[in-house]
Amino acid sequence: MINEAIAYLDTQVKEKTYLGPDGTFVTDEEYPKFVRQELIVNAVTHRAYSITGTDIQIKMFDDHIVVESPGKLPGLIRADNIRFTHFSGNPKIAEFLKNYKFVKESGEKIG
Numbered sequence: 001m002i003n004e005a006i007a008y009l010d011t012q013v014k015e016k017t018y019l020g021p022d023g024t025f026v027t028d029e030e031y032p033k034f035v036r037q038e039l040i041v042n043a044v045t046h047r048a049y050s051i052t053g054t055d056i057q058i059k060m061f062d063d064h065i066v067v068e069s070p071g072k073l074p075g076l077i078r079a080d081n082i083r084f085t086h087f088s089g090n091p092k093i094a095e096f097l098k099n100y101k102f103v104k105e106s107g108e109k110i111g
Helices: 002-012 033-046 091-099
Strands: 015-019 025-029 057-060 065-068
Touching: 002 033, 002 057, 033 057, 033 065, 033 091
Parallel strands: none
Antiparallel strands: 015 025, 057 065
C-alpha cells in the first residue's frame, strides 16, 4: 500500500527543466522523493486506526501538499513541540516499517 501510494504521488509531482550552470539540462522535482516518501510513511505510522470510515488523504495544491491522517496528535506531542518530541502511537507499525526499511531509525525526522 505504501509503495503504491508513493508511486502514484510520483506521477503527480511537477518537474521543471532548465539549463544548468555547466550548460547541461537539469530537471528538478517540485518535492524531493524522500519528502514524498516521508509524508506517506508518517501518515501510515501515526494514523489512528481505531477511527473507521475515513482514510489518509493527500491533497495537492499549486504551492503545497497537505496530508490528513485520521486522529489527534499522540501522547506528549503538541503543535509547539512536534519538531522536537518523539512518541509513537503505533509502535508495532513503526517497528514493522523500520524492519522493512521504510524508515532508517525510530524518531528520525526530515525537517
